[in-house]
Amino acid sequence: MTLALAGGALAQDAQKGGTLRIVGTADLDHFDPTSGALVTTNNFLRATQRTLISYHASTDEEERIRPVGDLATEVPQPTNGGLTYTFHLREGAMWNTPGGARQITSTDFERGVKRMCNPALGSAMLTYFVSLIDGMDTFCDGFAEVEPTVEAMKAYIEENDISGITQPDDLTVDITLSETAGDFIYMVSLPTSAPAPIEVLDYMPDGPEYRENFIASGPYTPVDYVPDASLTLARNPAWSAEADPLRAANVDNIEITFGIQPDAAIQQLQAGDADMVYDITIPPAILSLLTATADDKVMTMSAGRTAFLFINTVSDNNGGALKDLRVRQALNYAIDKTALVQQMGGPAMAQPQSGIFGAGVLGYHDFDLYPSEGDAGDPEKARALLAEAGYPDGITLKMPYRNQNNQPEIAQTIQAAMAEAGITLELTPVTASDYYSKFMTNPRNTEEGAWDIAPVGWAPDWVGGAARSVFQPQFTFDGRHQTYNYTDYNNPEANEVAKQAINATTPEEAARLWAQVDELVMADAPVVPYYSEQVVLYRGPAVENFQPYALGGQGDWTNVWLNR
Incomplete structure (x- = not known):
């Protein structure tokens, strides 16, 4: 048999x-x-x-x-x-x-x-x-x-x-x-x-x-x-x-x-000198070529992965400007999600993201509290909010980024969009192995203002009904600092609805409640979501x-x- x-x-x-x-x-x-x-x-x-x-x-x-x-x-x-x-x-x-x-x-x-x-x-x-x-x-x-x-x-x-x-x-x-x-x-x-x-x-x-x-x-x-x-x-x-x-x-x-760079890694795979990749995102130019030639070794899978800017509401940089909701809303209006999707390789590889739950996670739904035409950003709305918050001449923010894969290009695209809204970004590259383990997860860097906004990514920690694994570690605080909730963000109302969602008896009810959680969090604008991505395997x-x-x-x- x-x-x-x-x-x-x-x-x-x-x-x-x-x-x-x-x-x-x-x-x-x-x-x-x-x-x-x-x-x-x-x-x-x-x-x-x-x-x-x-x-x-x-x-x-x-x-x-x-x-x-x-x-x-x-x-x-x-x-x-x-x-x-x-x-x-x-x-x-x-x-x-x-x-x-x-x-x-x-x-x-x-x-x-x-x-x-x-x-x-x-x-x-x-x-x-x-x-x-x-x-x-x-x-x-x-x-x-x-x-x-x-x-x-x-x-x-x-x-x-x-x-x-x-x-x-x-x-x-x-x-x-x-x-x-x-x-x-x-x-x-x-x-x-x-x-x-x-x-x-x-x-x-x-x-x-x-x-x-x-x-x-x-x-x-x-x-x-x-x-x-x-x-x-x-x-x-x-x-x-x-x-x-x-x-x-x-x-x-x-x-x-x-220590192998993405272009070299894909070349090694194509030549048969390597078999699989570990942490490498296929560069968009190479991905376009592979898909154009219908290479049957390309595979995609959905995993609820999202990318967003975490906003530092803890430090006193710029007089504590990021503690003001209007400034955080301005950042959400300023981002050009369409340009970032193109940076990822186009709509087949990513889609604009407006909430904390990515596609494939129970609770994901189509909503946008900070809309713009074609998801390309609304710099005028962003400038108006900054002026209302007391920053009519704009603001300068520190943004680190991982010096890995296409992250430098992503950082530059974010920088260009923010500049249109009067937000100047000072970019600082950080090695990929240190970015989370030593830089972002060090509370002193947050408290002392080593960063103001930071590009981060999240994938659900398990599969299936995984909304808790997105919400709880990043967007709740019970007195114990959680590694990836960099600012100890907390919303008691969202917590209460999440508790109901966790105990829901049907997937439909759980999805409805988690959708409420998503909107409650985004009303506080602790982050700036910009895309959810397909995982491309080769x-x-x-x-x-x-x-x-x-x-x-x-x-x-x-x-x-x-x-x-």
Whole structure:
């Protein structure tokens, strides 16, 4: 009998062996799943770590976003009035510990969740879990008082528990929530909720020793790493295909080379010198050529990705001008979204964006509180608002940008549109690997006015009903600073409607409520949305069974094989 793989490929065709060669511009943000945040990093974590729930890699849009068991044997239905989820772990799912292969247990899962709120390097996804899993807020509040040393953090984790996570036995996890949440199953697909073996408590989270002593649960493990240059993954000897329904692990090794510019990367793919890209956006000129020649190695997928300017309402630059709603509204009127869409390669690759939810996210709808003809901006309206706010001669703002892919051109296009409205932008390039990890997520840079507006992007942290994963980490503040809510923005009314949306019993009701949230946030104008984008994927000629993995926005490294 022939077995079909996700997307229609045939198992009998799969070729084992070889080295998958991947090229990218910037290094991984983190090895540690607890703190990994970038979509691109999810591909590395897919290869090296297991989570309770995950997804099939597939070209089928519906199958790609349907949650399935990974470490869990199946997707459970909640009990206890929708508050308790019981997960049964797969026998034979192993850690590759220094002492040999060892079964992943329910205690390992709780340890992974505990590590999310460590005081040294927490999780950007913590906001989803901390007030939802019963007792986790208490655990995390106590952890915040612990000295951020290896010894103190290890002691706290070993001596304290999260009341809402219990282990009836080594292969069973009961998770009790403080309130019902229809999207909880999606949340435990995130790598940040991956189990953690006890050995990692002997290292600083994601520190050099953690990386040198990396313990994998997926089919691959790092064996050679040169920061900002290269990373090689080899087979994890503790992994078995029988205990993993989602990863075939066809190739023997995966080699990632960093520091490759987009044009060169695509040329390497076309020549067969590389197989896949890591964090590279195909340059529009090359993309136009590929589509014009009907290259069958081009593929697109929707992922709810949006791009926008975050506005710094914290600093006192320009006398605190950006704290004035009228100035923020002026920025929204000034932006030329049509020019930016063209910069991305045209309407087939992107579309103008006016809210916080991108196309494909439940709650996305067609509205614009700051309209302009043809989405090309309204500089006169922007100038009038600036004058009303006390800036008749315009204003000068600092804008950093990632020096990667087409981001320099995007920054210049934004600069030109703002200039038409009397807004002068001082542009500052920042290396891609530092932009989020060191520059934007450093609260001092925000408070001290190192930036006024900043181009940022967001992709939902899970797939399916993912509006919470857009709204909560960027647009809520409960007293705990969230990594990607740079200004601690908060709107109590939006929070209340979001709570109703999370507990909605039908997709239609959830969509209606999330749409309200979108409009409430945009009425405050904390950001300037400008486009939502399709993810364009491309591969080399030797790559077979190229099936997109939704959380990584890329072909699944663990299921491709090589025809060479």
